[in-house]
Amino acid sequence: MSDLAQPSSRATIRAEAARIEAVFQAAGAAVVDTAILQPAEILLDLYGEDIRARAYVTSDPLKGEQMLRPDFTVPVVQMHMESAAEPARYTYSGEVFRRQEDDPRRASEYFQVGYEIMGAATPAEADAEVFALMQGILAPLNVTPATGDIGILMAAIDGLRTTDARKAALRRHVWRPRRFRALIERFSGRSPVPASRAALLAMEDPMADAGPLIGLRSEAEIAARIEALRADAEAAPIAEGEVALLSAVLSVRETCPNALERLRDIAVDMPAISGAVAALAARLEALEARGVDIAALPFETSYGRAQMEYYDGFVFGFSSAAHPDLPPVASGGRYDALTRRLGAGREIPAVGGVIRPGLVARLSAEGAA
Numbered sequence: 451m452s453d454l455a456q457p458s459s460r461a462t463i464r465a466e467a468a469r470i471e472a473v474f475q476a477a478g479a480a481v482v483d484t485a486i487l488q489p490a491e492i493l494l495d496l497y498g499e500d501i502r503a504r505a506y507v508t509s510d511p512l513k514g515e516q517m518l519r520p521d522f523t524v525p526v527v528q529m530h531m532e533s534a535a536e537p538a539r540y541t542y543s544g545e546v547f548r549r550q551e552d553d554p555r556r557a558s559e560y561f562q563v564g565y566e567i568m569g570a571a572t573p574a575e576a577d578a579e580v581f582a583l584m585q586g587i588l589a590p591l592n593v594t595p596a597t598g599d600i601g602i603l604m605a606a607i608d609g610l611r612t613t614d615a616r617k618a619a620l621r622r623h624v625w626r627p628r629r630f631r632a633l634i635e636r637f638s639g640r641s642p643v644p645a646s647r648a649a650l651l652a653m654e655d656p657m658a659d660a661g662p663l664i665g666l667r668s669e670a671e672i673a674a675r676i677e678a679l680r681a682d683a684e685a686a687p688i689a690e691g692e693v694a695l696l697s698a699v700l701s702v703r704e705t706c707p708n709a710l711e712r713l714r715d716i717a718v719d720m721p722a723i724s725g726a727v728a729a730l731a732a733r734l735e736a737l738e739a740r741g742v743d744i745a746a747l748p749f750e751t752s753y754g755r756a757q758m759e760y761y762d763g764f765v766f767g768f769s770s771a772a773h774p775d776l777p778p779v780a781s782g783g784r785y786d787a788l789t790r791r792l793g794a795g796r797e798i799p800a801v802g803g804v805i806r807p808g809l810v811a812r813l814s815a816e817g818a819a
């Protein structure tokens with residue numbers, strides 16, 4: 451197998467981006483653009499921990515903290531929610547910026563061409579439209595699809611019989627599978643409370659024994675945190691049976707029809723996921739109606755747990771079959787809750803995805819060589 455061709459020139463990537471954007475326009479999308487400099491204080495939290503750590507942030511004397519846009523979806527949603535917000539399809543093309551902390555071979559600046567559907571009445575159909583459109587564009591390349599559903603994961607967490615604080619912690623850390631597993635171990639009593647925490651909670655008056663305040667947190671914040679730890683220490687462990695059901699949900703990894711059957715079985719004992727499983731069934735029907743071969747389409751409940759933290763439903767990606775170590779050539783998902791956070795309480799259904807024209811150009815060049 452030959453090595454991957456050199457990265458394409460910027461002119462080639464721009465031409466590829468224009469070609470893909472034209473396909474999105476033909477599908478009904480209006481072209482939008484966003485500023486490269488975005489207000490970090492307002493938007494950065496919406497991306498979650500991973501992107502927060504990787505955004506290029508700089509300070510502007512007049513506008514405050516600014517960042518180089520880490521993606522288009524958040525600014526496009528913001529624009530849509532501020533406008534009249536009729537149902538709409540959008541496309542955009544341009545560079546995004548994310549620091550690479552571990553792998554110097556990964557680009558910290560690259561092109562994306564995106565497609566977003568906001569306010570569509572039938573979520574399953576909008577999910578299928580985005581997926582089928584991207585699959586069609588990538589058809590000449592040797593790519594492998596992956597799908598998942600963050601909504602099923604979140605519903606499984608919500609269904610646990612435990613405190614709201616514990617559910618919130620699990621939801622927040624769904625994106626960090628190792629941390630998530632450690633929390634489950636602790637909340638189910640399988641791993642002991644860390645010794646330093648046990649010692650802290652055993653103190654009569656931890657604040658009195660503390661030295662002078664030197665950190666960023668105020669005394670009230672520290673006291674509230676200790677109180678939360680105390681309440682947590684008193685909460686009953688999550689039952690073994692529930693942990694087993696959650697693990698069963700997390701480990702589903704099958705073709706779509708088999709995954710659906712497996713999840714329906716689990717839902718008998720875990721009715722909290724029934725609604726999300728029905729949404730998966732509706733999506734599969736919509737995908738099939740668009741000609742997607744769902745019998746061969748993989749589904750993995752844990753897929754997407756390392757992607758954008760605003761996803762809350764369908765998630766998907768396409769990776770190069772010959773170069774699985776490359777980042778996904780395309781990826782996307784549903785992000786209804788993000789529209790609520792940017793819409794001052796008003797929520798609309800929204801789903802979309804991006805293609806990386808730089809990777810499309812490289813893979814096409816390799817295929818043609």
Ligand SMILES: N[C@@H](Cc1c[nH]c[nH+]1)C(=O)O
Pocket residue numbers: 520521522523524564565566758781782783784801802803804
């Ligand atoms: N903005 C996402 C891709 C996406 C677009 N729409 C939905 N998801 C990303 O940069 O990974």
